[in-house]
Amino acid sequence: MKKRVVITGMGAICSAGLGKTTCWNNVLLGKSFVRKLDSDLYKNIPSKIAATLDGLSLPDTIPKSKLRSMAPSTRLALLAAQEAINDSKLFDQSVDRENIGVSVGIGMVDLEDVCRTAKALESSYSRVSPYFVPRILINMAAGHISMEYGCQGPNHAVSTACATGAHAIGDGFRFIQHGQAVAMICGAAESCISPLSMAAFCRLRALSTQNDTPESASRPFDNSRDGFVMGEGSAILILEELQHALGRNAQIYGEIVGYGMSGDAAHLTSPPVDGQGAYLAMDRAVRDANIDKTQITYVNAHATSTPVGDSIELTAINRLFGEHSKNIHVSSTKGAHGHLLGSAGNLESVFTVMACDEGVIPPTANLINICKEAERLICVSENSVNWREEKRYALKNAFGFGGTNASLCFSNYVL
Numbered sequence: 001m002k003k004r005v006v007i008t009g010m011g012a013i014c015s016a017g018l019g020k021t022t023c024w025n026n027v028l029l030g031k032s033f034v035r036k037l038d039s040d041l042y043k044n045i046p047s048k049i050a051a052t053l054d055g056l057s058l059p060d061t062i063p064k065s066k067l068r069s070m071a072p073s074t075r076l077a078l079l080a081a082q083e084a085i086n087d088s089k090l091f092d093q094s095v096d097r098e099n100i101g102v103s104v105g106i107g108m109v110d111l112e113d114v115c116r117t118a119k120a121l122e123s124s125y126s127r128v129s130p131y132f133v134p135r136i137l138i139n140m141a142a143g144h145i146s147m148e149y150g151c152q153g154p155n156h157a158v159s160t161a162c163a164t165g166a167h168a169i170g171d172g173f174r175f176i177q178h179g180q181a182v183a184m185i186c187g188a189a190e191s192c193i194s195p196l197s198m199a200a201f202c203r204l205r206a207l208s209t210q211n212d213t214p215e216s217a218s219r220p221f222d223n224s225r226d227g228f229v230m231g232e233g234s235a236i237l238i239l240e241e242l243q244h245a246l247g248r249n250a251q252i253y254g255e256i257v258g259y260g261m262s263g264d265a266a267h268l269t270s271p272p273v274d275g276q277g278a279y280l281a282m283d284r285a286v287r288d289a290n291i292d293k294t295q296i297t298y299v300n301a302h303a304t305s306t307p308v309g310d311s312i313e314l315t316a317i318n319r320l321f322g323e324h325s326k327n328i329h330v331s332s333t334k335g336a337h338g339h340l341l342g343s344a345g346n347l348e349s350v351f352t353v354m355a356c357d358e359g360v361i362p363p364t365a366n367l368i369n370i371c372k373e374a375e376r377l378i379c380v381s382e383n384s385v386n387w388r389e390e391k392r393y394a395l396k397n398a399f400g401f402g403g404t405n406a407s408l409c410f411s412n413y414v415l
Contacts, residue, residue: 076234
C-alpha cells in the first residue's frame, strides 16, 4: 500500500517578495512585478523586461566563505530551504536524518559565470577559479542543502528545463511513497537573467517585447500575449510521510496525491498542436491519485504567456475534462512573477497548495481579453475566487523544452 504524503513546510523567493506568505498575498492581489532592465547591456536585445529580485534584500545567512562555491541559484535554493525547514520545524526535535532526503533541481547554469571564466582562461590558466565546476554543476543546490542539514537520504537533482521544479517534487513524492525516505526537501531554483540568456530566448522568439508597459507584458491566456517574461527565484516544499508528520504533531498544509509524466516526442521547443503530451501528464496524475477527474476543480496552468503554448495547454485541459470543463477554474500566476523557468513548477506548486489549504484560487494578472480556447473554462482574472468545495483537488502543470511534461495533483488535507 502506498504511503500518504503531506506538505509540512514551504519557502519561496521571487519578484513578488521574500517568503511564501508575502509572495502569496501579492499574487492574490493580481499585481505584476515585472520591471524594465535599465542596463545598456540590453539595449540591442528586443526584450528589455524581466521579473528580477532587484530591490529585495536577501537574508544574509550564508557565510561569504560558502558563497564563493555557489551559483546564484544555489544561494536562492538554500535561502528558500531555510524558510521551508523553519516553517516545518522538521529538525526542531531528534529525527533520523538518514531517512530524510533532498530533491532539488536547477534548469540552467549561470551563463555569466561561464563567460567570465572563459575570459579569465584567455588571460591565464591560474585565473580559473577552483570553484567554477562546483558552481555550474546542476546537482550542487541539492548537495549544499543536504550538507547543511545532514540529510543522508536520497540526494537527487533534476534538470528538465521548465518542468524541473515539478519533477523534483514528484520524484520526492515517489521516494516517500515507496519507503525510501520519511521526508524530502523538494523544489528548484533559477537565476539566469543576463544579456546572453535574454538574447538567446529572443532568438527563439519566445520573450515578450512589450518593453514600454512591463507591468502588463506577462499576460497568460490573453489575446494580446506575445511571449513570456523571464523571472528568477526559488521555492522549496517539505514533503513528509503522513504518519511521520502526525507523530511529531506537524502543521499540514496539504497533500500530494498524484504525479504524472509524459514526453511530447515532437519538437525541440514547441508542443504538438493537439496537446497530447500535456493531456497524458494530467491524465496520469489523476489516475495516480485514484480519483475521478470530476473531483478536480482547479488547474494551476503552466501558461507562460506565449501565443502557441497557452492555447495548446488549454486544448489539452478541455480534452481531459470534456463536459466537466465548465466547472474547472484555471489560472496562471506567471502574470505576476514572470516565468522562473526551472523554478516555475515548484513556486507555483506552493501557490497551488496554499489555494487548496485556504480555499482561495489566485487570479491571472493582466488577463483582460480571454482567448477563445479558454471560453469553456472558468478563467480566473482580476480577482481571486473563493473555493467552496470541502475537499479541494487541483492539478499543477509544468512543461519544458525537449517535450518533457509533469503534472502534480494536490489536495487540502483531510485525515
